[in-house]
Each structure stands twice: as C-alpha cells, then as structure tokens.
Amino acid sequence: MSFLWPTSPAESQPTEEPRVLHSLALRSVTVHGEQVIKSGPDLYGHEASNLKYIAANTTIPVPRVHKVEQGGDGKTKKIYMDYMPGKPLNKAWPEMTEDQKQSVASDLRNYVEQLRNLKGTYIGAANRGQAVIGKFVAHGGGPFDNESQFNQFLFSRILPKVPDTFRYHATKTFKTNHEIVFTHSDLAPRNILVDGGQVTAILDWEFAGWYPEYWEYVKAYSDFNAVPKWLDNVDMFLPRRYTEEIIAMAYLNHFSH
Structure with a gap:
C-alpha cells in the first residue's frame, strides 16, 4: 500500500473532517487538516521505527512520523505522518521524458546505495522488530539472529505448499552467508513519488528492515509489470545480481498465497 502525505504537518490534534485517500478492508489512510493518518487494527507498528531510523541515518526523503497510537492490546492502531509532495511513479511514467527517467533512476541508485551501506546484525525491522515476508499474505516472525533461522522461517511458511519433488532444490538455493543490509522490501513504482525527474x-516502509542482501532485489523484481520497461530501469539502481535467489523466491511465492 502506498499513499500521498500532506507537506506541512500540524503538531496539534487534527480537527477538520477527514478526507479518505485510500481504504482497503479494515485499513484506511485519511487526511485531517495538514496531517495524514494511517489506521487499522492490524498495522505493522514497526513502520514508524523504520521511518525514524531512515530519517536519522540517510538523506532519503520519507514521511516524518509525529505520533503512534496503540490499542489496549498493545498493537499499533494509528500512525500520524507528513504529506509528501509528488506523483506516484507508475502514474507519472507515461508522461516522463527519457532524461527524467534517467534522473529518477540516478536518485534511486543513490538512495539504494545509502540503504545497502547500513549493515545489520540481525534480521527484522528496526529496533529488533519482526521480519515480515509475503505480499498478498504477510507473515511475521523473529527477529532472527542469523540467516539460517530466517531461512527456516521462510521454509516453515512456504514449503508445506511446495510439491515434494521440488522442495530439495528450492531449499538448496538459500545460503546462510549473505550480508545483512537495511532494505525497503517494496521498491515498486507505486511507492516512489516523483516531480519531473x-x-x-x-x-x-511497513515491510522494511534488516534483511539478507538479495532481499531488496527479490521484492523490487516482483512488480515487473508496474510500468513499461520497468525492469530496464530497475537494473540501473539494482544492477543484476542474485539471479538464483530471485528465481527461487518467485517460485516459492507462487505457493505462498
């Protein structure tokens, strides 16, 4: 899910009648005056921690978090954030010039390099939050102290649905010596706002956190139909690597829904 957020956040409690930006199942994103509120009974509360960490450690433009509300069960119910200017890349793409596309790819390359320069010692969200896998069905677990534990988590959620004849080959692809880097986990065009180039x-940043170095590639390449020739541009900020992992995860994800 991705949303547009207002530019000048109000520090006080919003009082205006809310305007709905997005609503899906029990989740919603609404504008209240100059604030945007993401709300729902099943939000991943680590999104706020991820955003704060990125704001403090990179120059990546992200919404500033103003407040997080929790229910009596301790789960995050609302996150108050900034409005960010721009248009989703998947909507802006048809009208962009080649120079603008190249410029956007250059910006993304810079931001991805900043993320991959942040090295972690566990697998999970910021502040030792849970790792989350899946796209249409999200599963949380951990945090995990090493990649072997993370792999077992992956297999426990997916392998029961994989035909027996393919289990052996599917699991052998996943190694345990990848570097752990900070990862957005959903660098799809709908989550990238642009203005011109x-x-x-x-x-x-709901599914972001510390993950094996191939994880960003797996998630970015999963949305290849988003815009025409998107993969050609993905190659500019995520140069081709981890082919085995991408193919293996694409296969396993087929059985994970």
Whole structure:
C-alpha cells in the first residue's frame, strides 16, 4: 500500500473532517487538516521505527512520523505522518521524458546505495522488530539472529505448499552467508513519488528492515509489470545480481498465497 502525505504537518490534534485517500478492508489512510493518518487494527507498528531510523541515518526523503497510537492490546492502531509532495511513479511514467527517467533512476541508485551501506546484525525491522515476508499474505516472525533461522522461517511458511519433488532444490538455493543490509522490501513504482525527474519521497516502509542482501532485489523484481520497461530501469539502481535467489523466491511465492 502506498499513499500521498500532506507537506506541512500540524503538531496539534487534527480537527477538520477527514478526507479518505485510500481504504482497503479494515485499513484506511485519511487526511485531517495538514496531517495524514494511517489506521487499522492490524498495522505493522514497526513502520514508524523504520521511518525514524531512515530519517536519522540517510538523506532519503520519507514521511516524518509525529505520533503512534496503540490499542489496549498493545498493537499499533494509528500512525500520524507528513504529506509528501509528488506523483506516484507508475502514474507519472507515461508522461516522463527519457532524461527524467534517467534522473529518477540516478536518485534511486543513490538512495539504494545509502540503504545497502547500513549493515545489520540481525534480521527484522528496526529496533529488533519482526521480519515480515509475503505480499498478498504477510507473515511475521523473529527477529532472527542469523540467516539460517530466517531461512527456516521462510521454509516453515512456504514449503508445506511446495510439491515434494521440488522442495530439495528450492531449499538448496538459500545460503546462510549473505550480508545483512537495511532494505525497503517494496521498491515498486507505486511507492516512489516523483516531480519531473526528481524523487520526492519513498513511501510504505511497513515491510522494511534488516534483511539478507538479495532481499531488496527479490521484492523490487516482483512488480515487473508496474510500468513499461520497468525492469530496464530497475537494473540501473539494482544492477543484476542474485539471479538464483530471485528465481527461487518467485517460485516459492507462487505457493505462498
């Protein structure tokens, strides 16, 4: 899920009648005056921690978090964030010039390099939050102290649905010696805001955190139909690597829904 957020956040409690930006199942994103509120009974509360960490350790443009509300069960119910200017890349793409596309790819390359320069010692969200896998069905677990534990988590959620004849080959692809780096986990065009040839924001850090170095590639390549020739541009900020992992995860994800 990705959203547009207002530019000048109000520090006080919003009082205006809310305007709905997005609503899906029990989740919603609404504008209240100059604030945006993401709300729902099943939010991943680590999104706020991820955003704060990225804001403090990179120059990546992200929404500033103002407040997080929790229910009596301790789960995150609402996150108050900035509005960020720009248009989702998947909507802006048809009208962009080749120079603008190249410029956006250059911005993304810079931001991805910053993420991959952040090295971790566990697998999970910021502040030792849970790792989350899946796209249409999300599963949380951990945090995990090493990649072997993470792999076992992957297999426990997916392998029961994989035909027996393919289990052996599917599991052998996953190694345990990848570097752990900070990862957005959903660098799809819908989560990238642009203005002309400039990236103005990267949104939706709900599934972000410390993951094996191939994880960003797996997630970015999973949305290859988003815009025409998107993969050619992905190659500019995520140069081709981890082919085995991408193919293996694409296969396993087929059985994970």
